[in-house]
Amino acid sequence: MRDTFKAMTFPAVLAVFLLFAGMLFVYFTNAMPAFHRFGIDVYLKNVWRASEEPSEELYGVAAAIWGSVYTSLIAIAIALPLSVSYSVFVVDYAPKWLKNPLIIISDIMAGLPTIIYGLWGALVLVPFLREHVMKPLYEHLSFIPLFSYPPTTGYSYFSAGVLLAIMVTPFASAIIREAYSMVPFTYREAVYALGATRFEATKILIGYIRPAIVSGTILAFGRAIGETVAVSLVIGNTFNMTWQLFAPGYTVSSLIANQFGNAFIYEYMTPVLYAAGLALFLIGLAVNLLGLRILGRWEENVKA
Amino acid sequence: MSKLNARKLKEKVFLACVGVLTFLAILPLFHIILSVAARGLPVIAERGGKFITGTLSEGGIGPAIAGTFLLTFLAALFGLPVAFLVGLYAYEFPNSTIGRWTKTLLQIMLEFPTILVGVFVMQILVIPMGTYSAIAGALALAIILTPYVAVYTHEAMREIPFTYREAAFSLGLTRAKVLFRVLAPMAKRGILTGVLIGLAKVAGETAPLLFTAGGLYESYPDSITRPVGAIPLLIYQLVQSPSKADHQTAWGASLVLLLIFLGIFIPIRLSLREVKL
Numbered sequence: 313m314r315d316t317f318k319a320m321t322f323p324a325v326l327a328v329f330l331l332f333a334g335m336l337f338v339y340f341t342n343a344m345p346a347f348h349r350f351g352i353d354v355y356l357k358n359v360w361r362a363s364e365e366p367s368e369e370l371y372g373v374a375a376a377i378w379g380s381v382y383t384s385l386i387a388i389a390i391a392l393p394l395s396v397s398y399s400v401f402v403v404d405y406a407p408k409w410l411k412n413p414l415i416i417i418s419d420i421m422a423g424l425p426t427i428i429y430g431l432w433g434a435l436v437l438v439p440f441l442r443e444h445v446m447k448p449l450y451e452h453l454s455f456i457p458l459f460s461y462p463p464t465t466g467y468s469y470f471s472a473g474v475l476l477a478i479m480v481t482p483f484a485s486a487i488i489r490e491a492y493s494m495v496p497f498t499y500r501e502a503v504y505a506l507g508a509t510r511f512e513a514t515k516i517l518i519g520y521i522r523p524a525i526v527s528g529t530i531l532a533f534g535r536a537i538g539e540t541v542a543v544s545l546v547i548g549n550t551f552n553m554t555w556q557l558f559a560p561g562y563t564v565s566s567l568i569a570n571q572f573g574n575a576f577i578y579e580y581m582t583p584v585l586y587a588a589g590l591a592l593f594l595i596g597l598a599v600n601l602l603g604l605r606i607l608g609r610w611e612e613n614v615k616a
Numbered sequence: 617m618s619k620l621n622a623r624k625l626k627e628k629v630f631l632a633c634v635g636v637l638t639f640l641a642i643l644p645l646f647h648i649i650l651s652v653a654a655r656g657l658p659v660i661a662e663r664g665g666k667f668i669t670g671t672l673s674e675g676g677i678g679p680a681i682a683g684t685f686l687l688t689f690l691a692a693l694f695g696l697p698v699a700f701l702v703g704l705y706a707y708e709f710p711n712s713t714i715g716r717w718t719k720t721l722l723q724i725m726l727e728f729p730t731i732l733v734g735v736f737v738m739q740i741l742v743i744p745m746g747t748y749s750a751i752a753g754a755l756a757l758a759i760i761l762t763p764y765v766a767v768y769t770h771e772a773m774r775e776i777p778f779t780y781r782e783a784a785f786s787l788g789l790t791r792a793k794v795l796f797r798v799l800a801p802m803a804k805r806g807i808l809t810g811v812l813i814g815l816a817k818v819a820g821e822t823a824p825l826l827f828t829a830g831g832l833y834e835s836y837p838d839s840i841t842r843p844v845g846a847i848p849l850l851i852y853q854l855v856q857s858p859s860k861a862d863h864q865t866a867w868g869a870s871l872v873l874l875l876i877f878l879g880i881f882i883p884i885r886l887s888l889r890e891v892k893l
Contacts, residue, residue, distance in 0.1 A: 317708065317792035324701035325718050328766075331759065332721060335736045342739065397637035405634065414642065416885050421645045423813070425820025425877055427848040428870050431855050432648045435863060478644045485641070509623050511630035531727065538729025540823035541852050565731045569826055572735065589732050600727045604720065 339590040346371070346583035354587050358553045366579040373588040375553040379469065379561040380592065383543065384536035386473025386557075387480055388529050394477070395485035395532075396525065400514055403493045415489075421482040430542035433475040438546055441474060442466030446558050461556035467548035470557040475546055476536045484532035487607065491524030492517070494614055523610035530603035538596050540565040564592040649874070656871025659864045667868055672833035672850075677869045679836050683750070683845040684876075686837055687829065688819045690754030695761035696811060702762065703769025703807075704795055719770070725763040733759050734824035741828070748830025750837060750844040756824035761814045768810020772803040809884050816880040820873060822848035847873045 346354050350371065357372025402414050446463035454460045461468070495517050503513040518525070548560025549570055568585055575581035660667050663675050670676025702718060709715030737756040742748055776799055784798040800807070830843030831853065837844045847869050854866035 315791055317704075317790070317795055320792065321701040321705040321708070324698045325705045325714065327698060328702055328718070328721065328725075328762065332725065334740070335732070338736055338739050339732070394637050394641040397634045398641045401634050401638040405631070414638075416882075417642050417645055419885055420878070420881060421642070423817060423820075423877070423881060424645070424648070425822070425848055425873055427820065427822045427851045428648060428652065428874060430822075431851055431866055431870050432651055434855055436647070436651050481641050509627040511627040512623075514630070534727050538727070538731070540729070540731040540826075541848075545852075545855055565729055565823070568731055568735060569823065572738075572827055586735075589735055592729055593732055596727065596729055597724060600724050601720075604723055 336593065339586055339593055343583055343587035343590045346580060346587040349580055350584070354584055355591060358551060360551050362578050362581060364578070369578060369580045371580065371584040373564065373567065373584065373591070375551040376562045376564045376567040376588060377591055377595075378553050379547065380537050380563040380565070380595075382555075382561070383469055383472040383476055383547065383563060384533050386469065387476035387536040388484075388533050390474065390477035391481040391484050391532055392525075392529055394481045395488055395528070396518065398481070398485045399489040399492045400518070402489055404510075404514065418482040418485055418489075421479075422486060426479065426539060426542045429475060429479050430545040433471070433542055434545040437475060438466040438471045441471055446470065450558065458555060458557050461554070461558040463558040465548065465560070467546055467560050468558045469547065469561045472543045472547040472561070472563070473557075475542055476539060479539065479542065480532040480536050483535055484528045487528035487531060488521070488525055491521045491528075491610070495520055521610075523606050527603045527605075527607035527610070530599055530606065534596055534599040534603060537563075537599065538565060538592065540569050544569045564588045652867065652870050652874050655864075655867040656869075656874075659868035660871060663868070668872070671835065672865075675865065677833070677847065677850060677865065677872065679833050680845040680847045680850040680869065681872065682836050683829070683832065684819055684847045684873075686750055686840075686844060687753050687757055687825070687846055688815055690750060690840065691757035691761050691818050692811070692815060694755060695758030695814075696765060698758075699762040699765035699814075700769055700800075700807070703766035704773065704800065706766065706770045707773040708791070708795060722763045722766050722770075725759075726767060728760075729823075730760055730821060731823040731826065734827050737824070738827040745841070747841070748828060748843040750829065750840040750842065753825050753829030753844060753846070754840075756828045757818040757821060760821060760824060761818050764814035764817060765807075765810045768813065769803070769807050772806025772810065773799060775806065776802050812880055812884050816877055819880075820848055820877055822846075822852050825849045826852075847876075 350357075353372055355372070355377065356374055358375040358378075359370050359372045361368065361370040363369050398414075398418070402411055406414060442463050442465075446466060446468075449459045450461075450463055499517065499520065500513065503516050508516070543563055544566030547563060547566055549562055549566060550560040552559050552561045554561075568589055571581065572585055575585055663670075666674055667676045668681065669678040671679055702722070706715055706718045706722065710719070734756050737752050737759070741752040741755060745752070780802065781794065781799065784794040789798070825846050825848070829846055829849060831849055832843045832845040833850060851866045851869050851873070854862040854869070857863070
């Protein structure tokens, strides 16, 4: 007997797979001219020389790749303590009437249009950070290399990292919260029965969900690295490869957002942008697969 | 005794830290909502109905609002049928190789950098057509919508008790009838939630529209093969302008976008359980 269900649904599944493979293919083929011309240097060098004369053109997107990774690292460094605290608070300590509102607030934050974060970030957050965080740090602690860049505009790796942290915290906490609430109740009873304080109990229970925290962090990193508009509004869009937190920078996605529109004027700029996109594609794929794998394995262990 | 006190003290410090950090985690949302309301309301109040219906040069965002609705509608038209079928497939064949891959692929696509989708659609649709268009923008949004709705469909179906499945099959129905006529209607609440959340999500997307929709703010969209505007895209362009008046329009537009988003999201969220974004 022919299975009409399979006949109806399989084409849709096939279409989604083909779409994904098609994306990889399109990025790869369009990036090829850049690889032929610049080789691996397109990823290793930090140079952006556009020219109408193709032989004069020279590009390397290392700064943008660095910026994507660096801002995302700043973001998860800030988001991790926030989201763990939030999860512990919601599951263990929040009074009943506060639990649901807290979860709803976090869900709204996770779904809020990113452009609203971008607008708020560019016009409210950055001026605030510049006046109250960057300037004091620069004035008093600029002997530390991290803080040695003068925060003239405020648009910087630091601003982008903070904004991304705000955006990914609810996302990471959704995963961590779910895992934390899955810890069997008997474990809690056992820990408290031993006379642990709430601090000690939480420390032990957090240890139990460590894989879920790791994967939540990795997935948040994956989300931060792909974010485009909010970042491109606060990062300053300058090719700058540095640890200095207050220096303006670039990320792959903001580079694409800013340069793609006029890239067709130059012969090699479009392929280079596709090459940058391909790098982002593969980094995102690897990071997300890793995060999902760790999470999946942990869930299997818990349920078994 | 002193040891006990040290432990108690540690606990107190810890609880205070958790409370403060939790507060810090959710504080930005309130600040964002208040900022958008405080800076957006005066703009809308000052320009009145013109702000909602007028073109950009008249100080309004009418075409952008129309564009957002058009794009979201078209994205739903392209994306929902595929998403529904893929979600059902992933539910029905969870242990087959393709079924497992489908699930993984959906989860990956959920996390995918949205700007890459926009550039992809530009390459396959905008360049051959020679113009930015509503179709291209909607296709990009549909690619982002599909995994959301498919994952929700999958989750909603999984919550139906297994006995209903057994009962339906024992009546001698075919697999297609069991799934489309019996089980899917039972999960329609969950599926509908997924659809609405997906729509709320894509209505606020900017990056995938950058190189596909083009933007149209001086007249209302009249053809799906021509460029179209969208509220998020307009805000993005206005923020980058140095003029203060443009920033004001951006705040007003953000308030409209925020209200659309909250208007879809809050009712669903209040009526249903966990939301996975």
